[in-house]
Amino acid sequence: MPVLSTGDPSWPAAAAGLLRGAPPRAGRCRVMALEGPSGAGKSTVADRVGTELGCPVMRMDDLYPGWDGLAAVVPLVRAWVIDPLLRGGHPRWRAYDWDRGRHAEEWQETPTGPFLLIEGCGTGARELRPYLSVLAWVDAPADVRAQRLAQRGDAALYAPYREMWARQEDAFCAEHRPREHADLIIENTAAGRL
Template identity: 35%
Template sequence: MAGAGPTPVVLIDGPSGAGKSTLADRLAAAWPSGGPKPELVRLDDIYPGWQGLDAAIEHLTRHVLAPRADGLPAAWQRYDWANARAAEWHPVDPAHPLIVEGCGALAAAHLRFSEIRIWLRADDGVRKRRALARDGDLFRSHWDEWQHEWETYLGRDDPERGATIRLSGTTENPRTPAA
């Protein structure tokens, strides 16, 4: 992360079950000392339902990344999945590094607001097993619906192309250089 400045924005994207949350947690835990610890925003907490990928991308741009880039107060609003409605707001301090993880993090609209962009890929069978083990039958009933949202996003934004780092969540030697 050398050269990224004291408060970089790190975006971590990839398909469901690729290991984005695990990578974000590990990155936050291993963040170098001597400065502020990073804030972590999970897009899973923002999506307004199973057809909410585009809405979460817009929300992140408008309420977090753009204001933060201007040094203004930023915040994101949690979606209450159990009650299917918007919930409380969470402030984001522009004086802290920021890690954003989730499907949609590398949307074209987000690239100009970030210094480090990680694309995490994984074998389709492995990632589906992981996602269903994590989220159970609830996700199973929405897998095809979410996959359609994901494929639309891939076709429109080509998120892997914006990555500065590409990793694999299912191989022994996961790092491959960005093009």
């Protein structure tokens, strides 16, 4: 399995090349999931690879149904992202309103071409893996992840839920073992953002 380091300036091109060379498994779309623990830098990694590919990035933060919703996001990703792709359409989803504690009424659509990135814990679930062209595990040392979480723009909002979310991540990883099934490891070890 390839291992890329964000310390190597060629890593976005290498990650994009891996997806380009993989077979489409969600209809005609090649989907890369970026999975890993909070603070690993999944969002930033997804942005860099998405720029390299010129493709959209879907974020699980828009779909999780609340702070206790990690497990519940998996069927939403299947219904709102994967199933439309399998039918030749585009992902159609409702954003979660964190202030109101519910999904919005209006539907949004994410137009896709040959590639789509989905990032966030839950994207490497057993039920989703058959439809992923590449599952990437993004990781960073615990101290770097803690520093990044403390520097988030929503750090104060996130802080009361951090332990609860970490327990959900641990349970998810124990059940689904996404790192063991990853096609690619991205070591995002630099302190701060890429």
